[in-house]
Amino acid sequence: MENQYAIEMLHITKKFPGIIANDDVTIQLKKGEIHALLGENGAGKSTLMSVLFGLYQAEEGIIKKDGKEVKINNPNDANALGIGMVHQHFKLVECFTVLDNIIMGVEPNKFGFLQKDEARKKVVELSDKYGLHVDPDAYIEDITVGMQQRTEILKMLYRENEILIFDEPTAVLTPQEIDELMQIMKNLAKEGKSILFISHKLNEIKAVADRCSVLRKGKYIGTVDTKDATIEELSAMMVGHNVNLHVQKDESVPGDVVLDIENMTVASKMHKNNAVKNVSLKVHRGEIVCIAGIDGNGQTEFVHGLTGLEPLVSGKVTLCGEDITKAAIRRKILGGMSHIPEDRHKHGLVLDYSLEDNCILMNYFDPEFTDKFGFLRRDNIRKYSEKLIEQYDVRSGQGPITIARSMSGGNQQKAIVAREIDRNPELLIAVQPTRGLDVGAIEYIHKQIVAQRDAGKGVLLVSLELEEVMDVSDRILVMYEGEIVGELDPKTTTEDELGLYMAGAKRDEVKA
Amino acid sequence: MSKKILRNEAFQSLFASFICIILGVLIGYIVLLFINPTGAGEAIMEVLKNFFHYSKANLQIKNFGNTLVKTAPLLMCALSILFSYKVGLFNIGAAGQYCVGICASIFCAIQFGLGWLPCMIIAAVCGAAYGAVVGLLKSYCNVNEVISGIMLNWIALYTTNMILNNVKETTSPYTFHLNTHGEQAMLPGLGMDKIFAGNTYVTIALPLAVLTAVAIHIILEKTKFGYELKATGFNKNAAKYAGMAEKRNIIVTLMISGAIAALGASFMYLTDYEQWSCTSSAVPAMGFNGIAAAFLGGLNPIGTIFSSYFIQHITNGGAYVDKTMYCSQISDLISAIIIYLCGFVFFIKYTMNQILDKQEEKAALKEKAAAEANTQEGGDK
Ligand SMILES: Nc1ncnc2c1ncn2[C@@H]1O[C@H](COP(=O)(O)OP(=O)(O)OP(=O)(O)O)[C@@H](O)[C@H]1O
Ligand SMILES: [Mg+2]
Secondary structure (H helix, E strand, O other), X not given: OOOOEEEEEEEEEEEEOOEEXXXXXXXXXXXXXXXXXXXXXXXXXXXHHHHHOOOOOOOEEEEEEOOEEEOOOOHHHHHHOOEEEEOOOOOOOOOOEHHHHHHOOOOXXXXXXXXXXXXXXXXXXXXXXXXXXXXXXXXXXXXXXXXXXXXXXXXXXXXXXXXXXXXXXXHHOOHHHHHHHHXXXXXXXXXXXXXXXXXXXXXXXXXXXXXXXXXXXXXXXEEEEHHHOOHHHHXXXXXXXXXXXXXXXXXOOOOOEEEXXXXXXXXXXXXXXXXXXXXXXXXXXXXXXXXXXXOOOOHXXXXXXXXXXXXOOEEEEEEOOEXXXXXXXXXXXXXXXXXXXXXXXXXXXXXXXXXXXXXXXXXXXXXXXXXXXXXXOHHHHHHHHHHHHHHHOOOOOOHHHOEHHHOOHHHHHHHHHHHHHHOOOOXXXXXXXXXXXXXXXXXXXXXXXXXXXXXXXXXXXXXXXXXXXXXXXXXXXXXXXXXXXXXXXXXXXXXXXXXXXXXXXXXXXXXX | OHHHHHHOHHHHHHHHHHHHHHHHHHHHHHHHHHHOHHHHHHHHHHHHHHHHHOOXXXXXXXXXXXXXXXXXXXXXXXXXXXXXXXXXXXXXXXXXXXXHHHHHHHHHHHOOOOOHHHHXXXXXXXXXXXXXHHHHHHHHHOOOHHXXXXXXXXXXXXXXXXXXXXXXXXXXXEEOOHHHHOXXXXXXXXXXXXXXXXXXXXXXXXXXXXXXXHHHHHHHXXXXXXXXXXXXXXXXXXXXXXXXXHHHHHHHHHHHHHHHHHHHHHHHHXXXXXXXXXXXXXXXXXXXXXXXXXXXXXXXXXXXXXHHHHHHHHHHHHHHOOOOOOOOOHHHHHHHHHHHHHOOHHHHHHHHHHHHHHHHHHHHHHHHHHHHHHHHHHHHO
16 A cells, blocks of 8 residues: 655654643645644644654654654755755745755755756746746845745755755744745645645645644644634634634724824835835824834835834934934833844844843843842842743743743743833834734733723834724835835725735825 | 854964964974974974973972963963953054053062052052053053054053163163062062972963953943943943943953053063063064953953963973074964964864854755655655
8 A cells, every 4th residue: 555644753752941842743744745743832833844854753653754763863854855844934044045045955066066047947947937037136134024925935946855844934024925825835735845844824724735633732632624623613622722712992082193294214224215205194192003014115114113123214203202213223122112022043043142121121230130239139130030930921841041042932922022012102103013922812912002002001003904994003104115104994904905005906095 | 062062252262263273383383494404303392392301300390480480470461361351352453562661660669669569559550550541542542452552552562661670780681689688669579489399480370360360251241330341342332321431341351451460460571580671672472462362262251361371381382492493583473473373262163163053954854855755755655
């Protein structure tokens, strides 16, 4: 009888200090299927995939490819077996071009000389065939996360991998990009490639996956055919109880202006034009204003300009009545600005610091954490971090002393959100606050954001996810090519109308 | 249990340092074998023995003192490099800052007749200022600190030669002895010469250097300042996001580094143990050996105290190699080889972890095989 499984991971156990990340987990990937992996933050999904990709060695269990047991000691072994992986946090060399990243390690050469033209041809062919649009000569540090992801996918296709692992590929994508990716994945599966797909978004899993395996706290819960399961069932299977997928909130009661932006212009790093052009807007106390838009339309630069990570070309910013246009970042923080950054690894965390040290990143100088001689008050830091960990359910191997780098992506995000909300700011700037979180955690974070609003704070939410935009916000501003092109009321508008604004097909003159 | 120890970070650092030392000695020995096989064993023993070369106890003690005298400045250079390294900066300019320290201490002592404390303070200030140049270039002009550091080293060297030319003997290239031209500037010994068999070069420099190491350890691990500096070193984007003044931190760090290196110079030259040769054509090796000492010490200020001593120990020991069998440069060569190998601490640590991983995996496999065999037997019955 012919073996129907491309990959079998049988009774895998992988331990880390203080935690069993995978506890006797078995999953079987059929040939040509899309198999989803679902589980809460820290359930052990990435760890399991890293075992398959040879980044970690399991203490127990075996891996079979096409029915034969194989040893995968490092990513090169995995590659030789045709296994490729797109990591949750991309592994690209920032100062190299897209093309260089794709061919890295398998550079075509003649007598040791690079044959880049040949490589370029193949990359362009692949990118046309699958609709993965990238500029082969752009530098990674200059391109959007969406493009970085396409680069990662091309990297796998270039190596002619048969088994493709996608670790939360959609967390960083726009709805349009997600639709494209879903289509690409379906095409790849049709060609006979087998795909393992991790996502926290149940509708995506319903849309593309044939089967879905669920993990909870390192343990294997079960595998279901996705067409037989409802979204509610899946989420209950994952967290162990029912989850409310919609945000409950009262009518907003806007108060005074917290943030007033006048004619803000920010330069672009990618091209000579400005990324943000003459944007004016106001955020009041007690309202959640959402900047919606397709990724790469200036939202990143807008937030960087606002928070001080990048200089402004022109414009004026007022926070709680104080002109902070030229203020230092520390001044803005002390003035009541809180910022959940878009890139958690680049800005949000010091990955080599412990979780507790990351909890005090914004206020380590506070008398609560530093005594008058400049010494850190370790007891208080420990107590404070334990409080955050408890309250926001940040899961990790060793609690406060866990090195942030070793935490699961979702839990890193929860730590940042906890830190930024707990500082009790006047204005909360949340960029993709629920990126990479499981449905339970999303529910909790959304509640916290609404609670901030109800406590009379201003919230500026930047999100690429239509559902989040429609659900959470009180007022939607659409950004297109660096300009605000529409102001919508989430109660009266539809996702379709919003989509038209986002695509630039419709625009109003907006007066802030 | 023993596995746990092998995985322990501190143990690994220590172990790796020892491996490096052994490898260095071995390679040094092989090189000696190639040059002249008959005296190789003896020569390498001399290097390791250093002051044990002498058979009389009081000579041993006295020469032990000499090694300690030079350990103090080396430790300071190592600390200078370590401190900036923690902030993500490679202060190769420590050598030049050390040189500036020499210039300031000797000139103030002889030309202005200042006491030792003002001499030391002025040296530290000059070193800080010199470090600040690197910092300013780095933070405002984005000039790599290694490049500007190397160039500033040369500037420091020739400026020192030029300035100290005013306070040198007429018949030799060396600067005046402090005990004849600037006795007021000599570091106090606090009676330590009695312990070291009348070696008057042993002064407060050594305890001060050790105190500096402890202070740096405390600053980095226990204070807000250290928290901020290390955050900048690990992730400067996050530091910026958190509102830390990264530009200021870079400058302050290099100023402190510069001050430490320059203080190290005064620890050496205010003892009158050595005089500066105004025809020097290279910056003193102290600053570069500091790099090796910092790494051999596992980038830990306390570990650096011991690694600095060791490196100075073999550097001094090199002087006892039989010059009739080997040319006079051999001593420097051998110590250089050992010091060079000391830089491999991190490589050794990495290899160690790799080997441990492999072993653990094998053990796990064996266990599994045994367990399987057991169950099968069980099944057969
Ligand atoms: N290298 C490591 N060292 C120590 N602990 C680790 C390491 N990698 C993962 N862990 C721990 O193992 C657990 C599982 O992590 P993993 O990254 O697999 O979760 P995940 O299911 O991918 O979660 P998420 O949805 O948040 O990405 C976490 O508690 C994490 O802290
Ligand atoms: Mg993960």
